[in-house]
Amino acid sequence: MLILYDLKLKYKLFLVYLFCVFCPILIINLIFYRHMVTNVKAIQQNFYRQAAQRTISGIESELKTVTSLCNRISFDKTLYEMLDQEFPADLAYVETYYNYFLNYLFINGESYRQINKAVLYTDNDTILHSGSVFRIDERIKSEGWLEQVIEDPEKNHLLYGETYHKSDNSIITPLYVVKVLNIYKGLNRYLKLIRFNLNTERLINIVTAEKLKGGILVVDQQGKLLFADHKQAPDWQLEDYLRKHKGQLVTEEIPTFEWTLISLIDQQEISKALQEPRNNIIMLTTISLLVASVIIVLISHSFYDRLNSLSEHVNSLDQKDCQQYTGPQGNDEIGILIKAFNKMVVKIRSLIHDVYEAKLEQSRIKLEKKQAELNALQSQMNPHFLYNTLESIRMRSVEKGEKETAEMIKRLTRLFRRMSRFQQEWVTIEEEIGYIEDFLAIQQYRFGTEFQYTMEIEPAVLACKIPKLVIQPFVENACLHGIGGTDRVGRVGINLQLSGEKIFCTVQDNGIGISAEKLRCLWADMKAAESRETNIAIRNIYQRLSLYYGEDFSLVIDSTEEEGTTITLVIPVGGVECIKS
Structure with missing residues (x-):
C-alpha cells in the first residue's frame, strides 16, 4: 500500500482506468465475440448437416427405388x-427377345428415371447377344464383377465404374446394381442375373442441388471418391483431405450403402456471417472505451489541474507577495483543501503585516533619520567657501599659464553654482543646455581625444521652459554607462528641434548599448509603482514627465548591443511658458 502513496494522482487514475475500465471492457467483449463465433460456427455446421441429410435422403430414395425393383x-x-x-x-430367340425381353426390360428398367439401362445375363447357350440380354461368355467372366456377385448371390450388389469429371468440374462414378436371380430352385438350370445401370446424373444433381460453397463429397468405406460437386486434385486422398480440413468438415453416414457424405464448411461464409457482428462489437467497444476515456480524462483534469495550479501557486509565493489562490475551487475535497489554503494565506499575511513589515518600517525610519542627519551635516558647509577656493585655484592656474586647467575649473565652478541655483522646477532649455555643455567639456578634458561630443540646438527652442534635469541625466548616462565601457573613441550627440507644438530632443552615443532583456527590465522599472534601487534617474524623469504632461509626451529608447543607444524625447510646447528673448 505504501507504494501507492508515492504515485502521482494521474498515474493512479490511469491504473484505475486500465484495470477497472479498459481491461474489463476488452475482456468481456472478447469473450462475447468468442461465444458468438462458436454460435455462428454451430449454426453453419447445423446448416451443412441439414443440407447433408437432405442430400442423403435424395440419394437413398434413388437407390432404394432400384434395389426394390431388383427384389x-x-x-x-x-x-x-x-x-x-x-x-x-x-x-x-429373336422373336422371344422382341416380343418379351425388350418390352419387359423397358417396363421394369429404363422406364424408371433412376435407371439408364437394364441388362439380363445368363449362361444359356441358346440365347444370343442382343442389346439388353447377354450370354455369359469368357469376356464377361474376365471383367471381375461377375465373380464378386456369384460369391454372395443373396444380396443386391452395388458396383462402381470408372470415375470421371464433368464439364462443370463435378465428379461422377457410374453405379450398377446387380442381383442374381435364384429364388426358384426348380428354375435354376442356368445362371441368371439382372443389372441396372443407374442414372448417376440424377445423383450428382442431388449432390450439387444444395450449392454449398464449401463442397460436398461422397466416399465409400474404402475412401474412394464417388461423387463431388467440386473438382479435386488427381492425387486426392481421403486421409490428406480430412487432415487438411480438420475442424471444417461435417460428416454424415449413409449406412444402407456404407457410404459417407462429407461437407466442407466454407470459412468465407463464416467470416461473412461474423463481419457485421464483429463490426458492431468493435464499434461498441470503441464507443465504450471512448466514453470511459473522456469521463476519466474529465475527472482527472478536475483533480489534476486544480492540484497542479495550486502547487504552482504555492511554489511562486514569497514573503513579499503572499496572495490567495484565485483559480477554480469547487466543493469537493480539493476545493476544501484550496479554501483551507486561502485561510492559511490570510493568517500568514496578517502575521507578516504584524511582525515582518513592522520591523521593516522601523528599519526604514532609522535609515531616513540617518540620511536626514547626513544631509543636515552637508548643508552646514558654506558653499561660498567652495566657490572662493575654486576661484583661487583658477587664478593661480592663470598666473602659471595653465589656461586649459583654469578653463575647466571655471566650468566646474559654474556647474556647482548652477546646481545650487536650480531651486525652481521649470528652467529654460538654454539653462539646461548650459549645464550640459559644462558637463561635456569637463568629460572631454578628462578623456582627451578618447571622447568627442556634438550639439545641434535650434535657436527657437532655447527660450522654451521644461522641467529641470530632464535631458542632463540621459547625457550623463551616455557618458558614464554608454561609452565608458568601450575601447573605441566615444561620441555623444545632442539634437534639439522645434516642430509645430512639439520639442524633439535626441541623445545618441556609440557605446556598448543595452541588451533586449535589460531594456525590458528598464521599462519595467520606469513604470513600476514602487521605488527601486536601480535606474533611479531615468525612472525619476519618466515619473516627473508623466506628472506634468500625462499621456502627451513620448520617450523612446532604441539600443543595439556593441553599436550604441539613441534616446528620443518628445514633449509638448503647449501649456509650457516660452520666454521671448
Whole structure:
C-alpha cells in the first residue's frame, strides 16, 4: 500500500482506468465475440448437416427405388422360365427377345428415371447377344464383377465404374446394381442375373442441388471418391483431405450403402456471417472505451489541474507577495483543501503585516533619520567657501599659464553654482543646455581625444521652459554607462528641434548599448509603482514627465548591443511658458 502513496494522482487514475475500465471492457467483449463465433460456427455446421441429410435422403430414395425393383424382379417366375428356356433356333430367340425381353426390360428398367439401362445375363447357350440380354461368355467372366456377385448371390450388389469429371468440374462414378436371380430352385438350370445401370446424373444433381460453397463429397468405406460437386486434385486422398480440413468438415453416414457424405464448411461464409457482428462489437467497444476515456480524462483534469495550479501557486509565493489562490475551487475535497489554503494565506499575511513589515518600517525610519542627519551635516558647509577656493585655484592656474586647467575649473565652478541655483522646477532649455555643455567639456578634458561630443540646438527652442534635469541625466548616462565601457573613441550627440507644438530632443552615443532583456527590465522599472534601487534617474524623469504632461509626451529608447543607444524625447510646447528673448 505504501507504494501507492508515492504515485502521482494521474498515474493512479490511469491504473484505475486500465484495470477497472479498459481491461474489463476488452475482456468481456472478447469473450462475447468468442461465444458468438462458436454460435455462428454451430449454426453453419447445423446448416451443412441439414443440407447433408437432405442430400442423403435424395440419394437413398434413388437407390432404394432400384434395389426394390431388383427384389421385385427376382420374384418374377415368368422371367425365370424365359431365361431357362432352350431355343431350338436363333429365330425363335429373336422373336422371344422382341416380343418379351425388350418390352419387359423397358417396363421394369429404363422406364424408371433412376435407371439408364437394364441388362439380363445368363449362361444359356441358346440365347444370343442382343442389346439388353447377354450370354455369359469368357469376356464377361474376365471383367471381375461377375465373380464378386456369384460369391454372395443373396444380396443386391452395388458396383462402381470408372470415375470421371464433368464439364462443370463435378465428379461422377457410374453405379450398377446387380442381383442374381435364384429364388426358384426348380428354375435354376442356368445362371441368371439382372443389372441396372443407374442414372448417376440424377445423383450428382442431388449432390450439387444444395450449392454449398464449401463442397460436398461422397466416399465409400474404402475412401474412394464417388461423387463431388467440386473438382479435386488427381492425387486426392481421403486421409490428406480430412487432415487438411480438420475442424471444417461435417460428416454424415449413409449406412444402407456404407457410404459417407462429407461437407466442407466454407470459412468465407463464416467470416461473412461474423463481419457485421464483429463490426458492431468493435464499434461498441470503441464507443465504450471512448466514453470511459473522456469521463476519466474529465475527472482527472478536475483533480489534476486544480492540484497542479495550486502547487504552482504555492511554489511562486514569497514573503513579499503572499496572495490567495484565485483559480477554480469547487466543493469537493480539493476545493476544501484550496479554501483551507486561502485561510492559511490570510493568517500568514496578517502575521507578516504584524511582525515582518513592522520591523521593516522601523528599519526604514532609522535609515531616513540617518540620511536626514547626513544631509543636515552637508548643508552646514558654506558653499561660498567652495566657490572662493575654486576661484583661487583658477587664478593661480592663470598666473602659471595653465589656461586649459583654469578653463575647466571655471566650468566646474559654474556647474556647482548652477546646481545650487536650480531651486525652481521649470528652467529654460538654454539653462539646461548650459549645464550640459559644462558637463561635456569637463568629460572631454578628462578623456582627451578618447571622447568627442556634438550639439545641434535650434535657436527657437532655447527660450522654451521644461522641467529641470530632464535631458542632463540621459547625457550623463551616455557618458558614464554608454561609452565608458568601450575601447573605441566615444561620441555623444545632442539634437534639439522645434516642430509645430512639439520639442524633439535626441541623445545618441556609440557605446556598448543595452541588451533586449535589460531594456525590458528598464521599462519595467520606469513604470513600476514602487521605488527601486536601480535606474533611479531615468525612472525619476519618466515619473516627473508623466506628472506634468500625462499621456502627451513620448520617450523612446532604441539600443543595439556593441553599436550604441539613441534616446528620443518628445514633449509638448503647449501649456509650457516660452520666454521671448
